[in-house]
Amino acid sequence: MKKLIDEYPSLIRIWLGNQLYIAVTDPELVKKVLQSPKTIEKGDVYRFVRPWLGKGLILGPAATWRVHRKLIAPTFNMRILESFIEVFARQSEILVREMEVELGGNEFDVLDYVARCVLDILCETAMGVPSTVQTRRDSPYLNAVKTVEDTIFTRMFKVWLHPDIIFYSTSLGAKQKNCLRYLHNYTDDVIREKRTQLNNFSDLKNTESSENSKLSRKAFLDLLIELSNEEMKFSNEELREEVDTMMGAGHETSASLATFAILMLANFPEIQQKCYDELCEIFGDEVNEQTQITRDDIRRMEYLERVIKETARLFPVGPILVRNVTDDLDIGKCVLPKGSSVIIPLIELHRRADLWTNPFEFDPDRFLPDEVAKRHPYSYIPFSAGPRNCIGSQFAMMSMKILLSTVLRKYILQKDLKIRIQDMRLTTYLILKSVNPIRVKILRRQIMK
Template sequence: MILIIVFVALIAVLLLSWLSLMWDKRLTNVKGPTPFPIIGSGHLLAVDSTEFLKVLKRLEVEYGGSATIYLSSMRYILTANPKLIEGILTSTDLLAKGYSYNFIKPWLGNGLLTSEGSRWKAHRKFLTPAFHFNILQNFLPIFCKNGKVLREKLRNLANGSPINVFPIIALAALDNVTESIMGVSVNAQEDSESEFVKAVEVMSRIASMRMRNPFVAPDVVFNLLPYKADQDKALDILHSQTRKVINARREELKNSEITDLGADAEIGLKNKHAFLDLLLLAEVDGKKLSDEHIREEVDTFMFEGHDTTTAGLAYCVYCLSNHEDVQEKIFDEQKAIFGDDFERNPTYSELHQMKYLDLVIKESLRLFPSVPLIGREIDRDVDIAGHRLPKGTTMVIDFFNMQRNAELYEDPLEFRPDRFGNINRNPFFWLAFSAGPRNCIGQKFALMEMKVTLSEIVKNFKILPYGEEPELGADLILRSRNGIKVILETR
């Protein structure tokens, strides 16, 4: 009798769940796969990160660019439709990131990437001056110095064997972000087995797994799995490094008897280490930021300022390895700028003369955007570009597949830097740094760092193909399961 009751109850739960999901599907005109009771479409997305991008592409093709999917009872609309993406990103109201970002809050808290509402607006406003172009000019010598350290590390590896450039570049990028916007030198490139870089990779992998896999997402399940111990260990390393950076800069300010930002606080023109100094010294609504708020923002920029730039650089090096003609055009441009003195640092104005390198970076970021996917939460019923989006929907915006769309780019999988030269193209067809009110605050910082680093590499090495394509996966950033391998030959 008990078994019969249990069986009937189970059938009732499954039926109610299925009816609820089918009723919910009527709220939007965006088609998608028929959800199963309880799990929704979760079985389609419970795959590893390398398969995940392929699943998204398959759904987008099958359902015309956008697809409604369910993770358990939660409604998601996946889209690579450029008109819909433009409508969402340009909205001044649809700024919340969505439920999935909760999985990175143990790491980043409510920093600029994850925060919403008044806190996000306040912090975005007072942190924006830290990336003023006058401030960025102060970072150029730092990027050049660390680029030369990277050059020597690569020179020692230029022996005809394949090199996985991602972890090597990651240490240079970490040195750049800590020494420039944080004002503290950690000499990461001296540590070839950086715990910090490895901890970032662990947290990225775990967070992205929970975002796409509804079976391990709930805390009640996740806390029972080995992943929880891995996450706790990684968080201890990450937060310890962040506090070390904060305390070091705080001590420097104390020793220099600097207690406020001074007359240039608003635009930070004389404040060389504006970002961390703003956090430590500025007031928001008449109050200093708490230590926890400072930690959250520093964690956010330690991650975004090194991991995304690392990906951008590493994939660009990979693209160059397959195109000797592009490398030589960059090299010729460098010779025109530097003459016979490749040892000297470029000036800020000379970076702007690297026009062809600009095109190369843009094309590389089109094929391999550092952040392949982002989320947005729809907080009211809206209609955008003919798509009916109900309140409570989480949008999954697929930059990766959109930027490889044959309707937007001729021969989209081919690496053609010239496609960005003198062409009046819709800016929303290229979203490597997102767009709209929540675009990447550090875009100019990243592009400047990429230019300096790539210039140093191309001036000193020929980059040859190893013949192994990256196995791409969406783990917060675009990672490759088998590394990003090239062969270097000293010029």
């Protein structure tokens, strides 16, 4: 598909069997597609993920999605997210302590460390349940997630495995069933533990608590449990599916993007130095100390935010969006017929030479306000766009800024050999990943005097 898009202009017809796909890379046409109520439904290709995530926010049909999105949106209020800053910072400090065994050594696979950190962050903030995955040597949850990803990816590209009756009679289908059983049981355990905490909350109501701690009780899972208990708007199955969506999709996307950002910082030491200089301005003499990060500190990390955005441009975690066309849609140049599907390849959109000067150059200053104003707003949509955009984008940005700044305050990131972005081999296991492990080495930063 990438080769076809490179060779032909936007609006490419691609037939896979009897299914028509139209690839769109023109920002204005992308806008028309993503804003239309006729393309709210996710593509049929996502059906292979439903045994894992069910009909949660990401995969749910439009009618279900509209109701759940409205109910869940308050969970991602900025005031609530800011109440989790302490958790982001504490788990990031655990990350740098766990990475300390790699000091002065050879390059190591950084994704494993980051994935564990992100999972602990997600459990404690979005779920409201503490987690200690970082300090364990082995994580059955992460192992099960990887296995499920592998089986889904394999099934997608082997047409003879598409029918359920065939897939579930194979060893691959049996393996997926076993892993999903574990993951769903894990989610059920999280829900049960949270219910117990909420039931016991009345015993703690006389203890001293801040406004932030009160807000934290309105986290993702808290809201869903309250709704399922009081208004019965969520069935038990819907409750689990939304939790699975947050645990599965939220964890993988944040871990992948943060790992690519670490690679870019190691690969471009001059950009890493600018990030560290910014941190020195924010924290002063305490830049290398374990000082509490505040919301004002996060807001001042402007250059680091641009680094994250540039990373998301080159390595969008969801490299391809697919939407079903539920009714004929006139987008100006043509009419997209009912029953077809639209492909929006973000990785191509974000690397188009006519939209981005020197598209393979890593340049965070592309996201200075003046530069952003020059571009079409739909030329950069790493978290999708329109009414069905990613609800957790602010959560991801805040957690990544704290994670990356904590790492940079402790360590210098290095690569033995600089890599060219255009030479990187990428694949999509539901989300974008590097074919080869992302490896960096770390050195301890000198304490400022």
